[in-house]
Amino acid sequence: xxxxxxxxxxxxxxxxxxxxxxxxxxxxxxxxxxxxxxxxxxxxxxxxxxxxxxxxxxxxxxxxxxxxxxxxxxxxxxxxxxxxxxxxxxxxxxxxxxxxxxxxxxxxxxxxxxxxxxxxxxxxxxxxxxxxxxxxxxxxxxxxxxxxxxxxxxxxxxxxxxxxxxxxxxxxxxxxxxxxxxxxxxxxxxxxxxxxxxxxxxxxxxxxxxxxxxxxxxxxxxxxxxxxxxxxxxxxxxxxxxxxxxxxxxxxxxxxxxxxxxxxxxxxxxxxxxxxxxxxxxxxxxxxxxxxxxxxxxxxxxxxxxxxxxxxxxxxxxxxxxxxxxxxxxxxxxxxxxxxxxxxxxxxxxxx
Numbered sequence: 001x002x003x004x005x006x007x008x009x010x011x012x013x014x015x016x017x018x019x020x021x022x023x024x025x026x027x028x029x030x031x032x033x034x035x036x037x038x039x040x041x042x043x044x045x046x047x048x049x050x051x052x053x054x055x056x057x058x059x060x061x062x063x064x065x066x067x068x069x070x071x072x073x074x075x076x077x078x079x080x081x082x083x084x085x086x087x088x089x090x091x092x093x094x095x096x097x098x099x100x101x102x103x104x105x106x107x108x109x110x111x112x113x114x115x116x117x118x119x120x121x122x123x124x125x126x127x128x129x130x131x132x133x134x135x136x137x138x139x140x141x142x143x144x145x146x147x148x149x150x151x152x153x154x155x156x157x158x159x160x161x162x163x164x165x166x167x168x169x170x171x172x173x174x175x176x177x178x179x180x181x182x183x184x185x186x187x188x189x190x191x192x193x194x195x196x197x198x199x200x201x202x203x204x205x206x207x208x209x210x211x212x213x214x215x216x217x218x219x220x221x222x223x224x225x226x227x228x229x230x231x232x233x234x235x236x237x238x239x240x241x242x243x244x245x246x247x248x249x250x251x252x253x254x255x256x257x258x259x260x261x262x263x264x265x266x267x268x269x270x271x272x273x274x275x276x277x278x279x280x281x282x283x284x285x286x287x288x289x290x291x292x293x294x295x296x297x298x299x300x301x302x303x304x305x306x307x308x309x310x311x312x313x314x315x316x317x318x319x320x321x322x323x324x325x326x327x328x329x330x331x332x333x334x335x336x337x338x339x340x341x342x343x344x345x346x347x348x349x350x351x352x
Contacts, residue, residue: 013042013050021059021071025334029068030060081327083112084138086129088145088165089120091267096296097312098144104320110327119146124206126153133159140326142319147206160326162319167206167213168335175335176318178310180292181218186342187290187308188222191260195351196288197228200258201235202248202268203292208235215292219262242271249275259351260288266295269305284349294343303346310340 105112168175238248
């Protein structure tokens with residue numbers, strides 16, 4: 001039997017920080033010495049000694065006096081993973097954040113690839129997703145914009161899965177995406193302040209069924225908080241196709257035209273603008289128009305588009321860290337969210 005040697009407080013703290021680094025708790029660098037000491041309830045000198053141990057292991061790198069230590073991760077091997085990215089629809093494969101994700105995963109030593117079919121092409125049907133997974137040689141999966149049923153199925157499998165967007169909340173899987181509900185509350189309140197009462201939100205079916213998602217609930221709850229009695233008019237059902245979108249707009253503007261329209265994605269915003277232009281409906285004079293997501297093309301619009309914006313870089317980095325953690329045997333199922341905020345442009349105005 002080997003002799004028992006109790007760990008010193010410095011070694012215990014170093015082991016704790018090492019575990020936190022490996023599980024992806026810290027992003028890019030460690031907090032400062034005094035902040036770590038306060039949060040962990042230890043002395044500053046103990047923190048300094050523990051960090052020196054991690055520096056000798058090449059896990060963290062000093063950046064100079066009074067600067068945070070950078071996480072190097074060179075002291076840990078990174079076995080390559082085959083990471084399958086199950087996109088939402090073919091059009092999303094060209095999104096900048098997905099292009100960056102594929103590049104950074106490959107740069108980290110993994111083999112990242114898009115699957116033959118997307119969720120929309122599979123009809124968001126669980127049995128078809130199951131068949132695709134069985135036919136695909138992959139060690140881990142990134143699922144983009146999955147429905148509740150699809151993500152529940154993935155949560156029941158042995159394969160590691162990362163939910164990028166989608167109905168992931170409350171499921172025992174890793175997940176990441178922008179925190180949109182607070183920004184949606186701000187957008188809805190602003191429209192109400194501008195005198196709007198007939199506010200309609202057009203969202204995809206998986207955002208409405210089997211019950212509204214967090215962003216959609218934030219919209220409905222804000223309406224209710226201002227006495228607007230939300231119902232099917234405010235979050236209507238529609239056939240998810242270009243023609244179905246146009247038919248929904250036709251019906252809305254035929255009887256009780258909305259004074260404000262919130263659309264779920266940038267392609268819907270473009271389609272809604274085209275619909276309004278073809279019928280002489282001026283934005284924002286006749287109807288205010290806002291988007292729940294950001295798009296690089298919005299920067300070229302005059303007046304600027306009112307939308308909910310968020311930084312994709314922390315989201316991409318989190319997925320790469322997750323893949324690295326999984327490759328090292330960690331059971332990483334943390335769900336994180338990045339900040340989203342309302343950008344008020346010139347496409348919303350006072351209610352007519």
